[in-house]
Amino acid sequence: MTRSDDPGVPGPLSRTRTPALLRDLGLGVRFAAAGGREGWTRTLLTSVGVGIGVALLLVASAVPHLLEARGHRSDARSESSVSFAPERNEKTDRTVLTKQIDTEFHNRAVQGVMMRADGAHPVLPPGLPRMPAAGRMYVSPALAEMLASPGARLLRERLPYVTEGTITDAGLVSPGELLFYLGSDTLTADNGGHRLTGYGHGLPVPPLAPLLVVLSAMVGVVLLMPVAIFIATAVRFGGDRRDRRLAALRLVGADVGSVRWIAAGEALFGALLGLSAGAALFLAGRPFVGSLSVWEQSVFPADLAPSTPLVAVILCAVPVCAVLVTLVAMRSVVVEPLGVVREGRGRKRRIWWRLPVPLAGLAILAVYGRTGDDRTAEPSPIVAGAVLVLLGLALLLPWAVEACVSRLHGGPVPWQLAGRRLQLSAGTAARTVSGITVAVAGAVALQMLFASMNAEFTRMTGQDPSRAQFFMVSENVLGDGAARTIEALGATEGVEQVIGTVEVYATKPGSYSEDELAPTTTITVGDCATLRELARTGSCADGDTFVAHPAHDQEMSDWIDESARKGEQVRISTDSAGAEVVETVYWTLPAGARTVTSRFDPHGVETTGILATPGAIDPASLPGATVVAQVRVDESVPDVSEYVRNTAARLDPAMRVVALNSTERDGRYASIQTAVKVGGTATMLLIAASMLVQQLEQLRERRRLLAALVAFGTRRSTLGWSVLWQTTIPVAVGLAVAVAGGLVLGWTLARMTGNQVSDWWLFLPMAGAGAGVVLLVTLLSLPALWRLMRPAGLRTE
Incomplete structure (x- = not known):
């Protein structure tokens, strides 16, 4: 085999x-395929x-x-044809009365629906498959499993x-x-039931708010960039040993260009095997995702179906x-017939071409990604700018x-050994931690x-959890049931105070046209202690009556005085839209x-x-009354919230129980936060796996050197500490770069959305x-390190 160094004279391998x-x-x-055990070891590590x-990319492509599948299932069970017009709420053979009876158990939401059929x-x-009978229920598999668990005694009491x-x-x-459908024979339109004619016609979902578009775009970039960098790093496993093998090819006549393409062919084989391994891992793990729950989120295996165009992009992008x-x-490696120049001291890396990349990304975000006066946002410049910034950090790291x-x-x-090794292979060390640098920065x-953005999507509710922790409403109250309800809540374990009232609407008697609004106000019945929590009553005794005006609304005060004239009658009636029984009291x-x-x-x-x-007025005589209870509990009592919810369910399964909070967060904002937690957990696990694989690969490359050092009397603990420092030093540098870059990127994004950095x-x-x-x-790589330091590591073939 001949060789030609003249580019114009092609040789057999040129x-x-x-x-x-x-x-x-x-x-x-x-x-790569016929390289013996050594070649296959490197190829398998790459794959x-x-x-x-x-x-992980296939999982992302299935999102x-x-x-879409989750949205379709949610729409399919959404109630339709619920109307407040009496003429559209008429009974038919197919209509159903329903009422939400949601609850919570150990901070997990349990959705419930009470149902009663109007016809056959x-x-x-x-x-x-069919309507549940009265007192019976259909439950989701997860709820059935929870009810059967030993720790669900209080939940079984609530759903008996x-x-x-x-x-x-x-x-x-x-x-x-966690979902259940409960059959009922007592639900009516008068005690909170809503009549519906079908399912599957939910309200259209509004588009994402512009700021949420920014968040969603950033989440995608931050979660996928480390994966892409890891794949780019994985194809370079075993580079030192491969380069020495390529030197032998130069010795038999291959020119520089051919050697580079041959090396690319070896990486291509490992990448193709990696594609197969990734597809196999995805298909093998897909049937089990239904049993996994991350941050209380789970998916059906059938829904984890990758998009065909995205799969095609992955199949093409990974080999390329x-x-x-x-x-x-290979452009930075000079492979000569007698050796590889990489083993010598190369020229220093330059910063002049690396720094403009993240600066360009910041410029794109500042100029094109800024939200306009109408708070609109385009995801394309956001994605482009964020990718350039994170890619620039990966370029700056070496x-x-x-x-x-x-x-x-x-x-x-150990410090000297680690430092010398890092000085000889700083590029390899930087590649090892590039993924974690990008992930932490993002x-x-x-x-x-x-x-x-927290203030944009979090509002103050005005609620005061220091005065009461639960708010309850029940419309299914008859006779003296209101008093019994308040007494039973007060007797519940852990309950300190109950602010319990009975409320009805009162209208000024008279005849009113359809276009005329009748003066209406509310009557709130409660003992003196309760009324003092609702108004500044001063002295109070049983039998007293008050007219409460708002503190700063004179128009509302005039309306109340018009509706409730002292010394005159008011009308209390159940005559409202959809009412099946009309009862009136003066x-x-x-x-x-x-x-x-x-x-x-x-x-x-x-x-x-x-x-x-x-x-002054008997609560049992009020038609269509609503019981309202606000409960203060001793939060040091274990499971006190479950006791309160159990009492409420026993008194009225349809009683609405709401935990009071001083703030409320936008649902979509919270969903994106959950996605960040789930995706971030998966990304950190990937990073840990990638660093472990790369660590093992580097140890395998140096096994003969490690065995030789031990043979000359070096302590194993010394080598162990050197390996720790070899990992820690690049990571410390990477974290410093990541923190600096992440702070600058975060500040730019905050300014782009018109907000200020709050922390x-x-x-940290x-x-x-x-x-x-x-x-x-490091801990997981120690067993391999101990094994590689045995004298058998000096063997060669």
Whole structure:
């Protein structure tokens, strides 16, 4: 075999035409496939690394179909034809009365629906074979499992109904959803039932708010960029040993161009095996995702269907990435017939071409990604700018690592060993931690963006959890049931105080046209202690009556005085839209009723209108009354919230129980936060796996050196500490770059959305997570290190 160094004279392995390049690629594939145990070890490491990344990319490509499928199932069970017009609420053979009876158990939402058929052929929600009988229920598989668990005694007491069957997957949004349908023979339109004629016509979903578009775009970039970098790193596993093998090819006549394409062919073979491994890992793990729950989120295996166009992009991008990365990497390596120049000291890395990349990304975000005056936002410049910033940080990392390790001199033996090794292979060390650098930088920026947007999507409710922790409403009250309800809540374990009232609407008697609004106010009945929580009543005794005016609304005060005239009658009636039984009572407001100023109750509502004690009006005589209870509990009592909910369910299964909170967060904003937690957890696990694979690969490359050091008397603990420092130093540099870059990116994104950074110390948890990953990887690699330090590592073939 001859060799020609003249580019104009092609040799046997020097080809510039496309068929020749393909032959060189094919030759590289053959070397990888027939390279013996050594070659296959490197190829398998590459395929494992690429396979992990491909599996996660396939999961990401399935997210659009996953969200679409969840949305379709949610729409399919949404109630339709609910109307407040009496003429459209007429009974038919197919109509059904329903009422939401949601609850919570150990901070997990349990959705419930009470149902009663109007005829023999009622419409059914998806997942139900037939209407549940009265006192029986259909439950989701997850709820059935929870009810059967030993720790669900209080939940079984709250839902003491016979389980008639389980809801099929068609009626569930996710396999972990807690849902039940309860049959009833007492539900009516008068006690809160809503009549519906079908399912599957939910309200259209409004588009995402512009700020949420920014968040969603950033989430996608932050979660997928480390995966792409990891795949690009994985195809370079075993580079040192491969380069020495390529030197032998130069010795037999291959020119520089052919050697590069042969190396690309070896990486291509590992990438193709990685594609297969990733697809196999995805398909093998897909059937089990239904049993997994991350941050209380789960998915059906059938919904995890990757998008065909995105799969095609992955199938094409991964092999192309493997070839391009290898060709670019080989440009910095001079492979000569007698050795590889990489083993010598190369020229220093330059910063002049690396720094403009993140600066360009910041410029794009500042100029094109800014939300306009109408708060609109385009995702394209946001994605482009964020990708350039994070890619720029990955490019800056090798320069930063080299600049730091070049100054490592002296110190203990493990430190010297680690420093010398890093000085010889700073690029390899930087590649190892590039994924964690990008992930931490993106996470820091996201956390700063979330914190700056918090006020946009969090509102103050006006509720006061220090006065009461639960707000309850029941419309299913008859006779003296109101008094019994309040007494039973007060006797519940852990309950300290109950602000219990009975409320009805009162109208000024008279004839009114359809276009005329009748003067109406409310009558609130409660004891003196309760009324003092609702208004500044002053002295109070049973039998007293008050007219409560709002503190700063004169127009409302005039309306109340028009509706409730002292010494005159008011009408209390159930004559409202959809009412099946009409009952009317007249009551005279005492002329001596005092006018007082109302105050906000724990629920954040200013109680106005007529306030009366039970001695002035009997609550049992009020038609269509609603019981309202606001409960203060001793939060030191274990499961006190479950006791309160159990009492409420025993008194009225349809009683609405709401936990009071001083703030309320937008649902979509909270969903994106959950997605960040789920995706971030998966990304950190990927990073840990990638660092472990790369650590094992580097140890395997140096096994003969490690065995030789031990043979010459080096302590194993010394080598162990050196390996720890070899991992810690690049990670420390990477975390410093990540924190600096993440803070700048987060500040830019916050300014772009018109917000201010609220907390500059949000990087601490992310940096701690990165340090934890380093410690975990080092501990997991110690068994392999101990094994490689045996004298058998000196063997050669």
